[in-house]
Amino acid sequence: MIRKILGPPGTGKTTKLIKYVNTFHKLGTPLNKIGYFAFTTKAADEARDRMLNLHKSLQEKDLPYFKTLHALAFKILGLKKSQVMQPEHYEDVGKKLGIEVTVYNNGEETIGFVSSDSEYFNIINSARVKELSVEQEYNTDMYSYKIDKRQLKILKDEVDNYKQAYGLVDFTDMIERFNSSMLCPKFDVVFVDEAQDLSPIQWRMFDILKQNSKNIVLAGDDDQAIYGWAGADIKRFQSEKAKNIILPQSFRVPKAVQDIANNILQRIPDDRKLSKVWQSRDEEGAVHRITDIEDTWLKPTGSVNETTWLILGRTHSKLESIKKELINSGIYYEYKNRKSYHERLYKNILSYERWRNGDKLSITECKDLFEFFNKDFTHTEERLYDLKEFGYSMTQRWYEVFQTHPEESLYIRLMRQNGEELSKPARVKLSTIHAAKGGEAENVLIILDNTKTIRDSIEKNEDKQDEEHRVWYVGVTRTKQNLYIMEAKKESNGYEI
Numbered sequence: 001m002i003r004k005i006l007g008p009p010g011t012g013k014t015t016k017l018i019k020y021v022n023t024f025h026k027l028g029t030p031l032n033k034i035g036y037f038a039f040t041t042k043a044a045d046e047a048r049d050r051m052l053n054l055h056k057s058l059q060e061k062d063l064p065y066f067k068t069l070h071a072l073a074f075k076i077l078g079l080k081k082s083q084v085m086q087p088e089h090y091e092d093v094g095k096k097l098g099i100e101v102t103v104y105n106n107g108e109e110t111i112g113f114v115s116s117d118s119e120y121f122n123i124i125n126s127a128r129v130k131e132l133s134v135e136q137e138y139n140t141d142m143y144s145y146k147i148d149k150r151q152l153k154i155l156k157d158e159v160d161n162y163k164q165a166y167g168l169v170d171f172t173d174m175i176e177r178f179n180s181s182m183l184c185p186k187f188d189v190v191f192v193d194e195a196q197d198l199s200p201i202q203w204r205m206f207d208i209l210k211q212n213s214k215n216i217v218l219a220g221d222d223d224q225a226i227y228g229w230a231g232a233d234i235k236r237f238q239s240e241k242a243k244n245i246i247l248p249q250s251f252r253v254p255k256a257v258q259d260i261a262n263n264i265l266q267r268i269p270d271d272r273k274l275s276k277v278w279q280s281r282d283e284e285g286a287v288h289r290i291t292d293i294e295d296t297w298l299k300p301t302g303s304v305n306e307t308t309w310l311i312l313g314r315t316h317s318k319l320e321s322i323k324k325e326l327i328n329s330g331i332y333y334e335y336k337n338r339k340s341y342h343e344r345l346y347k348n349i350l351s352y353e354r355w356r357n358g359d360k361l362s363i364t365e366c367k368d369l370f371e372f373f374n375k376d377f378t379h380t381e382e383r384l385y386d387l388k389e390f391g392y393s394m395t396q397r398w399y400e401v402f403q404t405h406p407e408e409s410l411y412i413r414l415m416r417q418n419g420e421e422l423s424k425p426a427r428v429k430l431s432t433i434h435a436a437k438g439g440e441a442e443n444v445l446i447i448l449d450n451t452k453t454i455r456d457s458i459e460k461n462e463d464k465q466d467e468e469h470r471v472w473y474v475g476v477t478r479t480k481q482n483l484y485i486m487e488a489k490k491e492s493n494g495y496e497i
Contacts, residue, residue, distance in 0.1 A: 002210075004195075004242035005219040008278040009261070009477035010252025010440065013219050014043070017191055018050050020217055024189050031058075035065040035187045035209065037072060039194035043438065044068055047193070065185070069202055070171050073178035076185070085163065085170040090121060093162050097155060119147050120155050128172045129199040129231035175201050184208045189215040195240075196220035199231035218242060222274050223265060224474050226434060228467045238274055248278050252440050254285025257479045260497060264473045268466045287483045293325050296445055296484050309428040310441035312475045314449040314495075319430050322447070326428070330414025332421075333428035341415065342408040346422060348372050349398045349412065352387075356394050360384035374404055433475040444479040446472075448488045448495050472497060 007013030021034060038044035048066035052058050065072065074084075094100060099120070127137035134152045163169065169177070178184070179201070190213040192198070192206060197220070210216055218240060225234040253261065258280035265273070290296065296309075311333075313319040319335070326333050326340070333340045351365045361369070366385050370377035379385070388394075392401070402409050415422060429441070458464040472495060476483055485497050 001214075002216040002218065002240070002242040004240060004244050005217065006244060006246045006274060006276055007219060007221050008223065008247065008250060008276055009221075009474075010250040011247035011278060012249075012251060013221075013247060014047060014050070014193070016247060017193060017217065017219055018047060018054070020189075021047075021051060021191065022054065024215075029188045031062050032064055033186070033188040034063075035072075035185070035190040035213070036063075037065075037067060037069050037190070037192050037209075039068065039197050041068055041071070043193060044071070065187070069198075069205055070174050073174035073205070076183050077174065077177055077181065079169065079174070083167060083169055085168050089162070089166075089168060090159075093155075093159055094121075096162075097158055099155075120151060121159075123147070123152060124156050124159065125170075125172065126229075126231055128176075129201050130233075131200045131204075172201065175205055179204050179208060184212045187213040189213060189217065191217045191219070193219045196222050196225040196234055196237040197227045197232045198237070200233050200236070201231075203233055203236050216242075221276075223276070223470060224437065226437065226467060226471045226474055228463060244274075246276050246278070250278055250280055252480050253280050253477050254283045254479070254481060255280045256285040256287050257476060257483050260287055260483065260485075261473055261477050264469050264476070264497065267469045272462075272466055283481070285479070285481050285483070287485065289485050289487065291487055293322060293445070293486065296443070307427065307442040307481070309443045309445065310436060310439060310478055311428065311430045311445045311447070312433050312436055312478065313430075313447045314433060314471065316432060318447045318449050319432070322430065326430075327411050330411065330418045330420070331428060332415050332418075332426050333430055334426040335430040339422075339426060341412055341422065342405065344368070345372065345402065345405055345408050346412055349402065349409075352398045352401060355387050356398075360386050372402055372404060433471050436478055437474055440478050440480055442481045443484065444476070444482070445484040445486060446475045446497075447486045448497065468495070 005013060005016055007016070017036070021036065024034060025031065036044070036047055038047060044067050048060065048063050051063055051066070052060065067075070123137050124134055127134045130137065134156055135149075138147075138149055138152060163173070187209070190209050192209075195206075195218040198206060218237070220237055222234055222238050225232055225237070228234065250258070288295070311319070311322055313322070323333075323335065323340075331340075348365075348369050351361055351369055355361055362384060363379065363382055366379070366387075367377045369387075399409050399413050412422070429436075429439075431439070433446075458468050476485075476497065488495075
């Protein structure tokens, strides 16, 4: 039996799936016969941790199949981490061919390959997850006008030769080998979360799992399918025959934001989306249209310390200018899972302030401090040190001492003057819309944008038009209370909400 759980934004899809897992478990299904496969490692770990919290007697080893599909293939094939292609390997291939390549790796197997700033690498990887030739992928309107077709085969051959020479595999290799291995475990029930994002090669893996399972539960939302550029096959998800179960109540999105979200979805024809009706929260919420970030929280009210913020851009480039404004205003934020300030510098500032308050410092703390002072700490004795013996005065404030990092020091000083609590997670997070999928915040600032590359692409292809609408739909539905829409200043033909 196949069930398909359709979960609109904030309707508790993971909670529903865990309830299903518990039901099967209570009915006697062995835990090692339950396969729970999520789109990201983070999501798989979250589901596993929820089960562990519900059943205190369970341990992680009791849930062996709460994984990503790539991790399942990795396990079944008996691979080692040292056998998996890493960013430095791709960069090494680029160097061999005289191509400078920057590789982005967020630690997730989200799209089945490591994303790069090289369109050559991306075409090769995208073609494989879509089960197309590189020539077929090249001929899509996403790339053909940008790169030299002749270089593609050379690079593909070089990557293949490199992997063979060093005995390495990439994420797609794992799935391909699993699909041809005949090693799939037998399951009583298989759960596949975020199924709308599966690529053709992952759907083939799903078909194998389906053949080896008594029950299947698919979960996802075609309205939030935003990985078409990475090979996601939304039409397969939409057409998969199953008993549809729609989760009707959002526990995140307020009424005013749902109105905006519905307006975006109406731009997609009915025959290209699954029909779903869902309710917002009772709270009205609010939508604000602004032209500058200072129209949000950069006010004397200090509201940044009261609620969470999510600043979303269509691309990373739109976030760079925002970063500068936040730094100049002394706002603490996180971006790409990193804190906005120089963490080592701040650690040393705290050590220095402890000393000024009467504490002595360890040899390790002193060595670290002296590095920032651009001085050698020649002492080796394991004892507590008083900085007075090195000529420092308690009348000197930290920003008078840490002169080697003036910009970072000024930023930390501004944040502390604003009352930012740097020891806690930042209340302000910057993210692309794609990276924020699954996230939420009381306040969402979404930066409207539609670059020429994106516009040129979607004008030629209805599937890409639909996906563009879904991207913005995902963005606005991260909102729990206040949605701020910042209009594009210079792009009169940018995306409108």
